[in-house]
Amino acid sequence: MFRNALVVGVRQVNQHGEAATVEQTMLSLGQNTGNMMFTQSLLRVLHGAKWGSFALSPEEIEGHDAIVLAAANWVNHFDDFGWLADRLEKTKLPVFLIGVGAQASNSEEIPNVTEGTLRLLRLVQDRSVSISARGTFSCEVLERYGITNVHPTGCPSLMLIGRDGPSPSLLNDVGFDACCMHATRHGFSKTDSFQTFLYRQAISRNIDLVLQSEIADIHYIMQHRTGEALPEKAEQAVMAVYGAAAGQVEDFLIRHGRVFTLYQDWIDYMKQRSFCFGTRIHGTVAALIAGTPAALIVHDSRTVEMADIMGVPIVRWQDIPCDRDIDIAALYSRAQLQEFVKKFSGYYDGFLDYMARNALLVAGNYREADRRILYAS
Incomplete structure (x- = not known):
């Protein structure tokens, strides 16, 4: 061995x-x-x-x-x-x-x-x-x-x-008053129309947004730690994605943007949330580890494949209308969470x-x- x-x-x-x-x-x-x-x-x-x-x-x-x-x-x-x-x-x-x-x-x-x-x-x-x-x-x-x-x-x-398996809290009655969400974008780049819709839902509804690779957005959250000036390309990137003025986006990200560089900090935060949804597989996994109900919005072959073999609760992006606010409660599936626990x-x-x-x-x-x-x- x-x-x-x-x-x-x-x-x-x-x-x-x-x-x-x-x-x-x-x-x-x-x-x-x-x-x-x-x-x-x-x-x-x-x-x-x-x-x-x-x-x-x-x-x-x-x-x-x-x-x-x-x-x-x-x-x-x-x-x-x-x-x-x-x-x-x-x-x-x-x-x-x-x-x-x-x-x-x-x-x-x-x-x-x-x-x-x-x-x-x-x-x-x-x-x-x-x-x-x-x-x-x-x-x-x-x-x-x-x-x-x-x-x-x-x-x-x-x-x-x-080895003891998922927390029993995954199957508790769920509320939607302390949600968090995540979407997919990288670096200083733009993204597709559906992901853009998710970012704009976060800012328009003041929902906590967990960031993983959105370096432009992360600059706003971490600037108080690093003392760095905001890159001009960061301002341009966030205004395009969130559809709002740079000052409005900055205020939102400082109040509701979350980025974790330590595993335990991420899990501790997720334990305080009532529900988590979005297109990031590891954002969803962090919630499930913490015992917080979650739904992964699958949007490519990678997320479909991983959700299937790991039993992660899913919603297909095509089933979410983008001409109105997301019905967050409709993303929650107790049956899928029960299946996740079983699998x-x-x-x-x-x-x-x-x-x-x-x-x-x-x-x-x-x-x-x-x-x-x-x-x-």
């Missing part, structure tokens, strides 16, 4: 008392705060795991018996992970790829994967029993490229719920099976009593 894995991935950033700029902080988080969720999960789930950077220096690797890559949507047409394959080739350790996903605009499209990424996938295939993929679509894509030892597990982030053990056991198949020792508080033979020391 591998007992001292080096988990390589994006980790949380402790910003308290630090003077890192917004750009530095977001770079550390891989330009998306949701990335820390799956790294944090693997660090907790795997026995003896320590964090390591993508530099994979000999000093970092020393004393570890395996390398575990906390993956994201790496199987796409625009990223080339040949640089990572180069670094891994210099090591002799087993390499495990966990939670890798294929990125496509729709569920029927097979992305054109770069040669460097394929080289990474082949290396992992040679050095592990199997690859953990986010769902069946990702498995299909990998198999098209000759990567056949793939197991659909979902994202490891939901493992943070723990969780299957998701959890699937990850334990993957770890056992690959001889990755699981931390004691994540093992189940009836699996003591599989996970015996």
Whole structure:
């Protein structure tokens, strides 16, 4: 069994008392705060795991018996992970790829994967029993490229719920007076009409908005910590998206914008909310970990795939009229939350099976009593 894995991935950033700029902080988080969720999960789930950077220096690797890559949507047409394959080739350790996903605009499209990424996938295939993929679509894509030892597990982030399963509070009577929401946009860019509609719902109704990769918006929230002047392109970006004057957007974001660089801060905040909805998978996962009812608005192949295998409650974006205010109560589904609770053990056991198949020792508080033979020391 591998007992001292080096988990390589994006980790949380402790910003308290630090003077890192917004750009530095977001770079550390891989330009998306949701990335820390799956790294944090693997660090907790795997026995003896320590964090390591993508530099994979000999000093970092020393004393570890395996390398575990906390993956994201790496199987796409625009990223080339040949640089990572180069670094891994210099090591002799087993390499495990966990939670890798294929990125496509729709569920029927097979992305054109770069040669460097394929080289990474082949290396992992040679050095592990199997690859953990986010769902069946990702498995299909990998198999098209000759990567056949793939197991659909979902994202490891939901493992943070723990072996006792989802909180009973998920099925309590729900109110909608303390909601929060999230939408999808990156950097300083614009977004599609549906996501724009969500941002404008947030500002027009003063609903708390959790931000992950909207760097323009995050500048407004973090400026009091960093002391930075607002970039002109940030003002232009937020006015276009929110359809309001920069001063109005600034006031909204300071009062209702939320961004988390530490996992526990995110969960503690979600515990104070009554309901969470939006298009971010990890924003939804954070709510479910906290025991807060949530609904994921699925809008692409990635969110559909992950919601399906993880049992996350969903609403399809096409079913939400954009010519009127969102009926938030209509997004809530007790039946889907009950199904999520029911399916969780299957998701959890699937990850334990993957770890056992690959001889990755699981931390004691994540093992189940009836699996003591599989996970015996």
